[in-house]
Amino acid sequence: MQKIELNSLTIEELEEYIYNIGEQKYRGEQLFTFIHKNQGRNIENISVFSKGLRDKLEKVSKINQLKIFKRFDSKVDNTKKYLFLLEDNNIIEGVAMEYKHGLTACISTQVGCRMDCSFCASTKEGLIRSLTPAEMVSQIYMMEEDLNDKISNIVLMGSGEPLDNYENVIKFLNIIHHEKGHNTSYRNITLSTCGLVPKIYSLADEEMPITLSISLHSPFDEDRRKIMPIGNKYSIDEIMEACRYYNNKTNRRITIEYTLIEGVNDRIADLNELVKILRGISCHVNLIPLNPIKEFSQGRPSRINIERFEKSLAKAGIPVTIRREMGGDINASCGQLRRRYTDERY
Ligand code: SF4
Structure with missing residues (x-):
């Protein structure tokens, strides 16, 4: 049984x-x-x-338990990257990052991912399985115990597409927020999605005012489809419409994640179109200079190009920041570490 x-x-x-x-x-x-x-x-x-x-x-x-299988410590910024061993011997990643506003945990929601984004190491073996709510909360508790510190912010941005594991993620949010338990404010939780439009509407209706983060990465459908196959299912217009709905329902500003890839999405035309599609949406753009992975040959734009992109967006009235790279020396990008480990194992 x-x-x-x-x-x-x-x-x-x-x-x-x-x-x-x-x-x-x-x-x-x-x-x-x-x-x-x-x-x-x-x-x-x-x-x-x-x-x-x-x-x-x-x-x-x-009570389902994970084990810390390995921990990697960044020498540059105190970021800690974890490989967790699940009861069925699968391995997932979590990251703990120290910011001025407190300790932030980035957790996984699936083992692998089936969304097949070309720049992401998590998806290279496809989806193995979705995590249970227990496996999500345990990542946080294990990091807290290990670091002897309370995690105040949570981002669902590790391996997996959270909205592809919708029921379990909603339960996780309910559990981690509850005042009789960990009591994390919804406002301190960010969920990142590649744009599963119907689920964005469902999430907006859940009355959980978490921050929604959209992995956009290109303002043009044709270009986006080349790096994010989910673009074949939902257009950018549909995603933007869902973002407006989310804004209105939750009163929360949306984060737009934009990984800058040299020659792919850092051109003037990309910039102009991005400004156009974001008009009327309460949002903040997070520019992420590409952290190259061995399976994806494209490169990171030069510092000058990154800053030019940032300044132009700001000039157009769009709040924007360049994401500070955390744990660059320990492969802290989504899926890189697990991938390296599984490569070595098999
Ligand atoms: S970026 Fe996110 S949605 Fe895309 S393949 Fe990686 S884990 Fe999945």
Whole structure:
């Protein structure tokens, strides 16, 4: 019999689960606090439960655990990159970054990814499987325990397309935000998507005012399709329309991620079109100079070109920043480290 993964359940689901096994509902809240506030890992340590109840729970349920398989420390900026080992021996990545406003965790939502963006190492073996909510929260708890510090900001930007694992990601958000648990403000959470339009509408309707980040990377459909196959399914116009809906529903400004690739999307025509399509959208553009991967031959634009792009956007009234590269010496880009490890392993 498959055991129920207790740390994948929302507080309401835990209350219902506990009630259905013949216990009082409030035990569900105690269990939630034990797992998500106290970061308890073993059912046998739930001291507020009787031995009988702990034994009963152990038979039918478990608290899913990841293990830290390896940690890589950047010498330049204190970024820590983790490889986590899942119970089924799959490996995922997480990154902890120190900013002035606190510790930020970048977590994975899937093992691999099926979106096939050409500049991304996470997708080279396709999608292996989606992560459970427990496997997402555990990445955060493991980093906190390891660094002995509280994570205040979370970005869903590791391997995987979060909106391709929609139900589990929504549950994860619900769990990590809950005041009886980790209590992370929705405003401190960013979800990055390559543009699964129907799911952007669904997310807007969830009433979880997280920051939505769109991986755009080109303002032209034809060019975008060459580097992001999802562009064959949803056009840039459709994505922008969904962004307007998200703005209106959540009152949140959208982040537009734009990886600058030399000669591909850093031309004057790209700049002008980008300004045009973003008109009327409350957004902020994050320029990401390409971190080359061995599977993708294109290069990083020169510093001058990057700054020219930034200045021109700012002049057009669009808030813009160049993303500071974190952990450049430890392959901290999405999927690079896991890919290197799996390459070595097989
Ligand atoms: S960039 Fe994101 S959506 Fe695209 S393949 Fe990589 S993980 Fe998937």
